[in-house]
Amino acid sequence: MTLADLALYLVLPLLGIALLLALWRVLRGPRTPDRVVALDLMITLGIGVIAAYAIATDQAALLDVALVLALIAFLGTTAFAYYLQRRPEA
Amino acid sequence: MLNAVLAGFVLAFAAPQVARHLPRQAGTIAALLPAGIFVWLLNQAEMALGPGVVERWPWSPLPGVTLSFHLDGLSLLMALIISGVGALILIYAGAYMQGQAQAGRLYALLLAFMASMLGLVLADNLIALFIFWELTSITSFLLIGWHYQEERSRAAALQALIVTGGGGLALLAGLVLIGLVSGTWEIAGLAAQAGTLQDSGLYLPILLLLWLGAASKSAQFPFHFWLPGAMVAPTPVSAYLHSATMVKAGVYLLARLSPALGGTQEWSLLFMVTGLVTLLLGGWLSLKQDDMKRMLAYSTVSSLGLLVTLLGLGTKLAAEAAALYLLAHALFKGALFMVAGAIDHASGTRDLRRLRGLAGALPTGALAAGLAGLSMAGIPLLAGFAAKEFIYEAALFSGGSVWLLTLLLLAGNVAFVVVAQQMTLRIFSGASLRFEHFHAPGVGLWAGPLVLGALGLALGLLPEVTATLAGAAARAIYGAPVTIHLFVLPDSVTPMLLLSALTIVAGILLYRRRTKLEPWLNWLDQGARLGPENAFRRLVGGLPRFAERVTDMQQNGRLRSYVMWVVGAWLLLLALTWLLRGGPGVPSDLLARLADLRFHELVLVVVILAGLASVMQANTLLTLIVSLGVVGFGTAIVFILFGAPDLAMTQFSIETLGVILFVLVLYRLPGMVRLSPRRTVLRDSVVTGLAGAVVTLMILVITDVPLVSPLKTWFADASEPLGHGHNVVNVILVDFRGFDTMGEITVLGIAAIGIFALLKLRPGRGGESKAGDGEGRT
Amino acid sequence: MLPILIPFLMAILSIINWGNRVLHRFLALAGSVGLLFAALALLTTVSEQGILSSNTGDWPAPFGIVLVADLPGAIMVLMAAIVGLAVLVYSTASLDEARERFGYYPLILILLMGMCGAFLTGDLFNLYVWFEIMLIASFALLALGGSRAQLEGSVKYFALNLLVSAFFLTGIGFLYGMTGSLNMAALAQALRAAGPEQPVTTVAIFFMIAFGIKAAMFPLYFWLPASYHTPPVAVSAIFAGLLTKVGVYAMIRMFTLLFVQDTAWTHGLLLVGAALTMLSGVLGAVARREIRRILSFNIISHIGYIVLGLALYRPLALAGAWLYLIHHVIVMATLFLVSGIVQRVGGSFRLARLGGLYQRHPGLALLFLLPALALSGVPPLSGFWPKLVLLQAMLQDGLWLLAAIALLVSLLTLFSMMRIWVGAFWSQAPAGVVTPAPMASVERRMLYGPVLALLALTIAISVFSGPAFELTQRAAEQLLNPQQYIVAVLGESP
Amino acid sequence: MNWLLLHVMLALIWAALSGELTPVNVAAGFVVGFLVLLLARDALGCQRYVSRVPRVLRFALYFLAMLVQANLRVTLEVLTPNFKARPAIVAVPLDIRDEVAIATLANLITLTPGTLSLDVSSDRRVLYVHAMFVTDVEAFRLEIKDGLEQRVQDVFT
Amino acid sequence: MEVALAIVIGALYAAGLYMMLRRSMVKLIAGLVLLGYASNLLIFVVSRLTRASPPLVPEGAHSVAEPFADPVPQALILTAIVIGFGLQAFALVLVRRAFQAVNSDDLDQVTASDRPDLQA
Amino acid sequence: MTSIILVVATRLIFPLMLMFSLFLLLRGHDAPGGGFVGGLMAASAFALFAFATSVTRARDALRRSTFRLIGVGLLFAFISGLPGLFAGSPFLTAMWTSAEVPVIGKLSSVLLFDTGVLLVVVGVTLTIVFAMAEADEEEEE
Amino acid sequence: MTLIEGLTALLLLTGAFFMLMGAVGIVRMPDLYMRMSATTKSVTLGVSFMLLAVALHFNDLAIGARALATILFVFLTAPIAAHMIARAGYLRGVSLWRGTISDELQGRYDEETGELSSGAPTMAPPQGEPED
Numbered sequence A: 001m002t003l004a005d006l007a008l009y010l011v012l013p014l015l016g017i018a019l020l021l022a023l024w025r026v027l028r029g030p031r032t033p034d035r036v037v038a039l040d041l042m043i044t045l046g047i048g049v050i051a052a053y054a055i056a057t058d059q060a061a062l063l064d065v066a067l068v069l070a071l072i073a074f075l076g077t078t079a080f081a082y083y084l085q086r087r088p089e090a
Numbered sequence B: 001m002l003n004a005v006l007a008g009f010v011l012a013f014a015a016p017q018v019a020r021h022l023p024r025q026a027g028t029i030a031a032l033l034p035a036g037i038f039v040w041l042l043n044q045a046e047m048a049l050g051p052g053v054v055e056r057w058p059w060s061p062l063p064g065v066t067l068s069f070h071l072d073g074l075s076l077l078m079a080l081i082i083s084g085v086g087a088l089i090l091i092y093a094g095a096y097m098q099g100q101a102q103a104g105r106l107y108a109l110l111l112a113f114m115a116s117m118l119g120l121v122l123a124d125n126l127i128a129l130f131i132f133w134e135l136t137s138i139t140s141f142l143l144i145g146w147h148y149q150e151e152r153s154r155a156a157a158l159q160a161l162i163v164t165g166g167g168g169l170a171l172l173a174g175l176v177l178i179g180l181v182s183g184t185w186e187i188a189g190l191a192a193q194a195g196t197l198q199d200s201g202l203y204l205p206i207l208l209l210l211w212l213g214a215a216s217k218s219a220q221f222p223f224h225f226w227l228p229g230a231m232v233a234p235t236p237v238s239a240y241l242h243s244a245t246m247v248k249a250g251v252y253l254l255a256r257l258s259p260a261l262g263g264t265q266e267w268s269l270l271f272m273v274t275g276l277v278t279l280l281l282g283g284w285l286s287l288k289q290d291d292m293k294r295m296l297a298y299s300t301v302s303s304l305g306l307l308v309t310l311l312g313l314g315t316k317l318a319a320e321a322a323a324l325y326l327l328a329h330a331l332f333k334g335a336l337f338m339v340a341g342a343i344d345h346a347s348g349t350r351d352l353r354r355l356r357g358l359a360g361a362l363p364t365g366a367l368a369a370g371l372a373g374l375s376m377a378g379i380p381l382l383a384g385f386a387a388k389e390f391i392y393e394a395a396l397f398s399g400g401s402v403w404l405l406t407l408l409l410l411a412g413n414v415a416f417v418v419v420a421q422q423m424t425l426r427i428f429s430g431a432s433l434r435f436e437h438f439h440a441p442g443v444g445l446w447a448g449p450l451v452l453g454a455l456g457l458a459l460g461l462l463p464e465v466t467a468t469l470a471g472a473a474a475r476a477i478y479g480a481p482v483t484i485h486l487f488v489l490p491d492s493v494t495p496m497l498l499l500s501a502l503t504i505v506a507g508i509l510l511y512r513r514r515t516k517l518e519p520w521l522n523w524l525d526q527g528a529r530l531g532p533e534n535a536f537r538r539l540v541g542g543l544p545r546f547a548e549r550v551t552d553m554q555q556n557g558r559l560r561s562y563v564m565w566v567v568g569a570w571l572l573l574l575a576l577t578w579l580l581r582g583g584p585g586v587p588s589d590l591l592a593r594l595a596d597l598r599f600h601e602l603v604l605v606v607v608i609l610a611g612l613a614s615v616m617q618a619n620t621l622l623t624l625i626v627s628l629g630v631v632g633f634g635t636a637i638v639f640i641l642f643g644a645p646d647l648a649m650t651q652f653s654i655e656t657l658g659v660i661l662f663v664l665v666l667y668r669l670p671g672m673v674r675l676s677p678r679r680t681v682l683r684d685s686v687v688t689g690l691a692g693a694v695v696t697l698m699i700l701v702i703t704d705v706p707l708v709s710p711l712k713t714w715f716a717d718a719s720e721p722l723g724h725g726h727n728v729v730n731v732i733l734v735d736f737r738g739f740d741t742m743g744e745i746t747v748l749g750i751a752a753i754g755i756f757a758l759l760k761l762r763p764g765r766g767g768e769s770k771a772g773d774g775e776g777r778t
Numbered sequence C: 001m002l003p004i005l006i007p008f009l010m011a012i013l014s015i016i017n018w019g020n021r022v023l024h025r026f027l028a029l030a031g032s033v034g035l036l037f038a039a040l041a042l043l044t045t046v047s048e049q050g051i052l053s054s055n056t057g058d059w060p061a062p063f064g065i066v067l068v069a070d071l072p073g074a075i076m077v078l079m080a081a082i083v084g085l086a087v088l089v090y091s092t093a094s095l096d097e098a099r100e101r102f103g104y105y106p107l108i109l110i111l112l113m114g115m116c117g118a119f120l121t122g123d124l125f126n127l128y129v130w131f132e133i134m135l136i137a138s139f140a141l142l143a144l145g146g147s148r149a150q151l152e153g154s155v156k157y158f159a160l161n162l163l164v165s166a167f168f169l170t171g172i173g174f175l176y177g178m179t180g181s182l183n184m185a186a187l188a189q190a191l192r193a194a195g196p197e198q199p200v201t202t203v204a205i206f207f208m209i210a211f212g213i214k215a216a217m218f219p220l221y222f223w224l225p226a227s228y229h230t231p232p233v234a235v236s237a238i239f240a241g242l243l244t245k246v247g248v249y250a251m252i253r254m255f256t257l258l259f260v261q262d263t264a265w266t267h268g269l270l271l272v273g274a275a276l277t278m279l280s281g282v283l284g285a286v287a288r289r290e291i292r293r294i295l296s297f298n299i300i301s302h303i304g305y306i307v308l309g310l311a312l313y314r315p316l317a318l319a320g321a322w323l324y325l326i327h328h329v330i331v332m333a334t335l336f337l338v339s340g341i342v343q344r345v346g347g348s349f350r351l352a353r354l355g356g357l358y359q360r361h362p363g364l365a366l367l368f369l370l371p372a373l374a375l376s377g378v379p380p381l382s383g384f385w386p387k388l389v390l391l392q393a394m395l396q397d398g399l400w401l402l403a404a405i406a407l408l409v410s411l412l413t414l415f416s417m418m419r420i421w422v423g424a425f426w427s428q429a430p431a432g433v434v435t436p437a438p439m440a441s442v443e444r445r446m447l448y449g450p451v452l453a454l455l456a457l458t459i460a461i462s463v464f465s466g467p468a469f470e471l472t473q474r475a476a477e478q479l480l481n482p483q484q485y486i487v488a489v490l491g492e493s494p
Numbered sequence D: 001m002n003w004l005l006l007h008v009m010l011a012l013i014w015a016a017l018s019g020e021l022t023p024v025n026v027a028a029g030f031v032v033g034f035l036v037l038l039l040a041r042d043a044l045g046c047q048r049y050v051s052r053v054p055r056v057l058r059f060a061l062y063f064l065a066m067l068v069q070a071n072l073r074v075t076l077e078v079l080t081p082n083f084k085a086r087p088a089i090v091a092v093p094l095d096i097r098d099e100v101a102i103a104t105l106a107n108l109i110t111l112t113p114g115t116l117s118l119d120v121s122s123d124r125r126v127l128y129v130h131a132m133f134v135t136d137v138e139a140f141r142l143e144i145k146d147g148l149e150q151r152v153q154d155v156f157t
Numbered sequence E: 001m002e003v004a005l006a007i008v009i010g011a012l013y014a015a016g017l018y019m020m021l022r023r024s025m026v027k028l029i030a031g032l033v034l035l036g037y038a039s040n041l042l043i044f045v046v047s048r049l050t051r052a053s054p055p056l057v058p059e060g061a062h063s064v065a066e067p068f069a070d071p072v073p074q075a076l077i078l079t080a081i082v083i084g085f086g087l088q089a090f091a092l093v094l095v096r097r098a099f100q101a102v103n104s105d106d107l108d109q110v111t112a113s114d115r116p117d118l119q120a
Numbered sequence F: 001m002t003s004i005i006l007v008v009a010t011r012l013i014f015p016l017m018l019m020f021s022l023f024l025l026l027r028g029h030d031a032p033g034g035g036f037v038g039g040l041m042a043a044s045a046f047a048l049f050a051f052a053t054s055v056t057r058a059r060d061a062l063r064r065s066t067f068r069l070i071g072v073g074l075l076f077a078f079i080s081g082l083p084g085l086f087a088g089s090p091f092l093t094a095m096w097t098s099a100e101v102p103v104i105g106k107l108s109s110v111l112l113f114d115t116g117v118l119l120v121v122v123g124v125t126l127t128i129v130f131a132m133a134e135a136d137e138e139e140e141e
Numbered sequence G: 001m002t003l004i005e006g007l008t009a010l011l012l013l014t015g016a017f018f019m020l021m022g023a024v025g026i027v028r029m030p031d032l033y034m035r036m037s038a039t040t041k042s043v044t045l046g047v048s049f050m051l052l053a054v055a056l057h058f059n060d061l062a063i064g065a066r067a068l069a070t071i072l073f074v075f076l077t078a079p080i081a082a083h084m085i086a087r088a089g090y091l092r093g094v095s096l097w098r099g100t101i102s103d104e105l106q107g108r109y110d111e112e113t114g115e116l117s118s119g120a121p122t123m124a125p126p127q128g129e130p131e132d
């Protein structure tokens, strides 16, 4: 088994299962912060997917996407938090 | 001739200025133009009566359109009436409008109308004729609505416009068909194509369209009602447009086209029936009118019916009779209208029941009315007599149901005699009444009727002139040489003479017993006048209501219904196309194509679909946003998996930014509405599901065959050597298709401006309202 | 190129100098005057030298984005320039300070630029970009000010127009997926060569829907009457005069250049659509009692006329359609601008609250009456000629019912316009209506000037309908001979 | 920080000299560079830098170890059917005052065994921490103070 | 994957339109966003898919070696995404202002500009 | 209600993001990235700054009006099209200098164009985010 | 398989495993705070391992630098994000698991000003609220 096969047939499915689990939490909630956390997790899993896929396909260029993803996802989560704490209780 | 027509329009613009500076003389000054045209026409008479005068202006390469004029006997007769009566009317109007601020506008409109009418009768091109035809409708509209402050006037004007305008459009279709069928657009050349036209399958449609145009314009049954209504206009207008000239346009048209289209059974039947019904209806309804102008208007309707009957008859004699009657009628009816106006002006009323014994106070009026009335009644020595002789002659020699026709014509003519008596004996004879504010009208108001009345006498006394004039017109109508023989007095007793005498006697008897007819006439009125008029009223009044209902049903303000229309229309069109034109095909080997799906790709699909389901289920804002995020995230991963890192990057970034904006903008909104009943949800699901299926199918069909994209390979090869970049996508974006990107950032920039303005510029914060700033609704 | 760049540059400079009202005005006027000259020059050149094409970035077609100026496009650019200038001059007097400060002028400039781009581009995706530029600029203009009616109208406007974007993009995707081309000339070639396995007609339906919404055809027009009467009159005028025409223009382009495989079917559908559009539009016009709403519905009904010309798909009809397009652009803009003056002097757009203007403002009455009659197709005004041409075309094809509908619509248009005339000019104003303050002479000049200029143009088209028709005839010939276009873009031997 | 720059330069030069700029070579360059700096610390006057590098490294290693340990513990917790967790929110009084240090501490806490920084009091004297495995609140407070806080303080002074 | 994605795209269209048919302004925007995704993905898929080979010219090479993903749809989608973003941002703000004006998220309340005569 | 933890982190992340933004811009022609993503990254940096501190401070940090950024960005794009025009080629014809500048690579009108894109994106994003945040604060009062 | 390759594979697998554990955690943990505790760490570690694997695999400075930079970013941002969300959750009254033994944050937030005091509790505890 080559590294690429490992990444493709073992690592990516693992991450896929992880993604499904995270998705379940996104859909399930119950509260918005739970969903946000789960979405954040999905994005981080996405970085993992990119890493694995970069190895599987020998495409280093994908790494740039991972970097952008890491930076931008943080902003998104911050925005959510910003909203969550500003919204008046009701 | 173009100059004459144009001069009318140009002067129309000048008239208000003239009226401002010379209020007293303006009417007379304006009359100089028609008078001049009249003189010029007389000058041209010899040519016109002979070969005719033709003028052609290259104007437009539009198919069928030239600006060509043709002065022949018929148009000469009409043009003389138009310019002659026009000159008198303007003088009359000058006196009638004395001291009124808006007099200038009236002169202007009258001049513009005159020019249009001249153009109409002189035009030799079908389209040119139509142009002037419509212009007369418009000027007439403005003139009927002269007393626009009154609801009555506005309604009458609109009514006239819709009836004549609608007829006009039918006429246009008819004229275009004539042009297309015959291949010629010049009226002079149409007669030669009579065969082609009459043999064409389109002959009947053409005839019907023509009928619509002519009947509406010339107030034939069932369109007659607009004309009495139009009597709300000032008297000069009624006298000019609605008795002497414009209403003759329809008649003129029939006369003009009868050589090309007439002579067939269809033609005769259509126009004789119309004409006779109108003749009788108008004539007998005139008997029950108490308002002088309305009575005259009904009588005019009747006269027009008479003319249409004659044109429908289409014999040589009928053509002669029509020409003679056309002339005579213009003279006596114009005069009578002006008399009515003068009396109204003097006494303040037009009510026949309140007018009596005016001869003493208005001797000149009595003279003018007398002359005109005698002509109308068809008394020998006057122009009307000869006309009536010819009418009976035409009937007697018509060759069809002679006696029926004669009887009907007699019945119509009797009514004219009654009206003539009303306008003379009833008003002027007897003990004079006292009026509170009676002031005798000046010479300006009498000149017109007097001249017209005298002309009626003169033409009766100068049979050669009359015969020449009418003969030339009849020739044009009949389409073959015609010679009319006229006498001052009949030299022998003919059936026609006997019929004339009978008419007069019956008329006198009827006048004496007119009150006995009252119930019968009321019934006629209800059925015949109010019938069509009510129908029209209901139509025009109901139209906006109907339109409103239809419009409100569609434009119901609900966005979702609009979206549904769009989706529905789209699916419908697709369904029709696929059913009738064949579908897009069936994708092959779906299972084989599906088999290469890998596990992580399947996961991705599940993620996106689950996100979608969550979006559709979401009942709180944040759940919605997060779910949308899942879908967007999934999309970005698709881009990564299939070699589009740039796309993935952009999608992620935009996605996140979108979330931020969503949150920032919307978090103050309360929970979402969830109001749709189950049935709506079901319906929407089915419809949108179909839409989605369509898209899926299309993708599968299109991707079923390999794509050879010349662009793909070219860009891949050119990127490095020509674009100096290794990232082909980026090179396309900033170089190969940089123009798109320029547009893209422009969109962004504008979006920013718009958002900024939306957020910062609120109503109440801005400046005060200026022109067209919207109604201050908040 | 210049018709796009001039307004663009002026808009850029305006944005850089954000908030400077006077400068914005100046830049906008300078930009639109420049645009006018550029448009005139372009039309002259195209008229003399035939179809021009310019490859942006110097990349050969079909790889780069091509700008193509043929007669139809050049004529429309000129229309945009004319109406743009008129509206901008009018705006200087009619617009409130706040809107001027919040970017009104650059928005108009960008709108004009977007139109010129849409008229000139030879690339399908680039057309999409121009559409979006216009769309966003029009959103912003529509919503600028933020009254409730405006916002409500905007919501519908944006929702349905974004639907257009989705359809348009989908269609582009399908076309690229079938042919691998974006260049319209190349697409035209590829689609002509497309085999029966390619669902070209189905894709055509996507475009039909997309541009049908844009052009405000039945039953896709609902956004228009919901929104066009809400913004300031100057904005309404430019929307009414030009914006929907871009949709029609694109529709005509698509269905003369690209989708001509099954004209019997596609153009037949368009024919039905056109008839329904005419009818439902004019019914709306009859139903409404507010000037701008009436005008809005009349836009729709007359769009029907233009599409009709396309659907008949023969030289005469297309020439008529193009003449109609020219006429309608100018007359509609005029009428909206006049409605602004009516509101200024009468205090309202609603007929029930207006009256007596015939007496008090006879000049204004004439300024309304002439374009109103022109719109209704009363001869010899500008609307009559194309109507005549289209009527001939319909009757030649034996489309009796359609001809009847067209004539009926014409009559009802007249009816609706005369209702305005009766309601606003003839009738008495109801008691209690306060007459607004009289205008200063500068304001008067800036309001009446553009209207007079546009009216003069209407009359010029009326009188010189011949040369105008000759021009549109040539334009129609170009449209119906796509080979010319293809050769101009791709060269002699593609 | 000048010393760090020099250190990086040395590492890069080493990598360049070795022929290829690969991560492995750069890492080696860092080690070599550190040795050079260590040797030349008196000459250059970089004693503080040199002494700090091991502290930072030590801290990093400690932290990494904790991180792995934390993960294993959480993994265990996650995988076992019933929870042994005893979560609590604990207020940890702070001795460090430096903003950056507080932030670092908070972040490190979040990254380590079952703990999560919730917030810092407005006067920056108390850090509120959520922890999953708390048997004794006071013990937990001490654990944080003596463990992470102490080490962070070391690095930042 | 083309088949699976075709189904996904169809679902996106369906869901997008479905959301546009709801009465809530917020859902309307969600629908528009979904349609945006849908059309972007559609362009991507219809131009055929190529796994994991971005159109990047390798260092030192002059052209991309087959197989590689078609760069053209990518460039188009990029433009479309960005434009869509601008429009969506505007739409968002618009909806919020409309909400403030109407004081409801219910689109059925947003009818005044169509039905004048109800207000006059 | 800002968090000190966030504020401190922002001090580090903010310059990193800006740097990465430039990186994306300059490398965009050869690798994934480009003016657009670069612009978004820079804008994100300022947005983060605004979340951590306040809009006012973020505006100060930007030091230019956002509209000026948009305008200048568009102008860059516009100007980048002109050299070709003056050289007799159509608008937007790319012009490359032979001068190789370290880090940046060859100077070209294309780079100017992409820089314009970046500026516009930054300007636009921040115009929107700032205006929204401000409107929000206003409404809160 | 070389040593480097073996190491890469190990890192890759370990990383993926930790990430999976994080995902399991977020599903299994009973309240928001515990979910975050469980996931933030394992995912940060997991992704770092995977990125390290990438750096090793390509063994190219530029790529390695980017991988390291990404790791750095993740380490920098993940705890902050967690902190922000957790705090927001608390402020919104996301309730703690019933097994929670102590809550020293209870009542420390001033509802008016949002200030967080360091002193003794002064107010009633936040109540759990229904689904938002």
Ligand code: NA
Pocket (backbone or CB within 6 Å): C225, C226, C229, C288, C292, C293, C294, C296, E113, E114
């Ligand atoms: Na409306």
Ligand code: NA
Pocket (backbone or CB within 6 Å): C351, C352, C353, C354, C355, C422, C423, C424, C427, C428, C429, C430
């Ligand atoms: Na009124």
